[in-house]
Amino acid sequence: MRILLLLTLLSSSLLRHLVADSAPAPGNVGGAEYPRIDSNRSVTFRFKAPEAKMVRLRGGAGLVKDALDFYRGENGVWTLTTPPAVPGFHYYWFEVDGVIVNDSASYSYFGWGREGSGIEVPEAGEDFYTIREVPHGAVRSHWYPSKITGKWRRAYVYTPPDYDQSLTMRYPVLYLQHGAGENERGWVEQGRAGFILDNLIAAGRAVPMILVVDTGYAAFTNATASTNRSAATAAFPDVMLQELIPSIEANFRTKTGREHRAMAGLSMGSAQTLNVTLRNLDQFAWIGAMSGPPRQGFEVATAYEGVFRDATAFNQRVKLLWLGAGTAEQQIHANTLAMHEALDRAGIKNVFYSSPGTDHEWQTWRRSLDDFAPRLFRER
């Protein structure tokens, strides 16, 4: 009994030594001690499962490649420490004998088509996406009825800090889309778009604007429970153009018309942005494609029904065509760069942004927004 106690004390003091350099992840529920992040950005997870035979960690590429095995310790407590993680937000979950289990120490974030755990790994010296002592806009739920889908839909609308004071002011609007498996919460919760805009506006780096984030999933009313994945998003362009934009413009003090309307998105949302904007240039003058170049080989002459064929006309019409990707999402980065270079060769004005060291994850898209938003709604 005394030996056991001694061993327990020893191992807990050993553990304390190992994590002396670490602190609980910011945002742990109720100040939970684990997960902890050390000064190398390695993350230590703990999970109690006395009956389990195998526990593994899975999640975003910047935290865990494929899967990592936990080690079983005393009392059925499993632990593991990751290699140094990429800064930013990472989805994660525990795989316990094949069952997906979320971490009770984490709030839930919607990604991978379900609620999952998430961890914020701070980036040294970087605070453009954190809440600071600057005037804050508000993120509002905006419910609107959709005849096209036969459902009520919820968008989130960010109104800038002066919206409730400058009561005659009207604002340009950025429509911003999430990626596959996510929803309208993504840009607010994982992306922290509201804080990014607060900070940009406070610094005078971005024009005060309204930001609208809706879900990119929209199926036509008559769609059957479908084996066809594309049915889940098929109605999105119609919903956006015929229902969302009119509802936003009827309920918020927006500037209207293409020169005051931008659209951007990440990954699946980038594809949706290019499809919607390049086929509706009468509606949009500012375009952002984050980590989502066209999948098939990009041909300037034929892409998007030939919209790039007349460079002079395109350059006159489109105020900004922005492309970006993270260097660690190598194939996407290469494809995006190839699109950028092909557009350059064709004389199509465009901006290419490269996020150093980040993968197909939210830190890439936070940085993308921080680069993209300041360019919007300004004279060139």
Next chain:
Amino acid sequence: MRILLLLTLLSSSLLRHLVADSAPAPGNVGGAEYPRIDSNRSVTFRFKAPEAKMVRLRGGAGLVKDALDFYRGENGVWTLTTPPAVPGFHYYWFEVDGVIVNDSASYSYFGWGREGSGIEVPEAGEDFYTIREVPHGAVRSHWYPSKITGKWRRAYVYTPPDYDQSLTMRYPVLYLQHGAGENERGWVEQGRAGFILDNLIAAGRAVPMILVVDTGYAAFTNATASTNRSAATAAFPDVMLQELIPSIEANFRTKTGREHRAMAGLSMGSAQTLNVTLRNLDQFAWIGAMSGPPRQGFEVATAYEGVFRDATAFNQRVKLLWLGAGTAEQQIHANTLAMHEALDRAGIKNVFYSSPGTDHEWQTWRRSLDDFAPRLFRER
């Protein structure tokens, strides 16, 4: 092989027969087929865990008393059907060999101090808490810095449908608190307070008002990681009176002063409401205590520093003292009724509301809000 196929077809047709009377729960993620609810309000859950030895369902009292065992079927798919459930929202989770697992078919709701699954069991003929074709208010995130806790805090603020149109109008404010283990999301997501107020205001049953829901957890900056549970809420009255209310009144078009300020809460939030309001009657004239009478024997003469001793003065000062509980939360219902009767005997005007058949769960509190809100901010 053909026999296996036949058995599979047979069992799936049997299953279809068993659930012919049922429909997927409203709000299942991505239109998931399970959980399903039948016409008796029995709920059928499915969960795949080939390696598991025991799977149990736990959750809110109106869905599952204590725990129910799943039955193991083919391919490691476990199922169970509950007895008829009480209508309304129920937290639930799966216990898989002792590990708490959320249902990937459910969005997450914050309760029990963590993210959990939740199911909405419709109540026949009842739609006061559903989104309807009426003008909608907006729920806004409101971040405010708190020196008392040393943290940024997020409250949700519901502004009524005409808030952005009637730009000179000022509104009374209801501060509404969640229960233990929940947070500021509770009244919005589980409680659907925004839809309840939309519907009441559209029907002319409630005065347009601003609703503020904050978290009731607030620890003083110097509080140590504490074994003392009460430390987690100790700073709440100070935060509310010195930080939250001034921040709301500085940022929203509120009517100020006690006659335009109400406070209510459920369970732990009810205790917080009685503590804050009855000790600060100079600040509040409208009080609601939902499912949370004082724990110890209630004595009119001594309770809350004798505030009830002078009935005439109290009745003149307090415009509404509202008490309520569900009949299925028997002890709390009995204690609330006892408080009501004691107040009646002492000549203290008060309202007692009893929610038929509902337990210590959100359907009780939705109904409570639907009864309480229409009484607010009116002349008697």
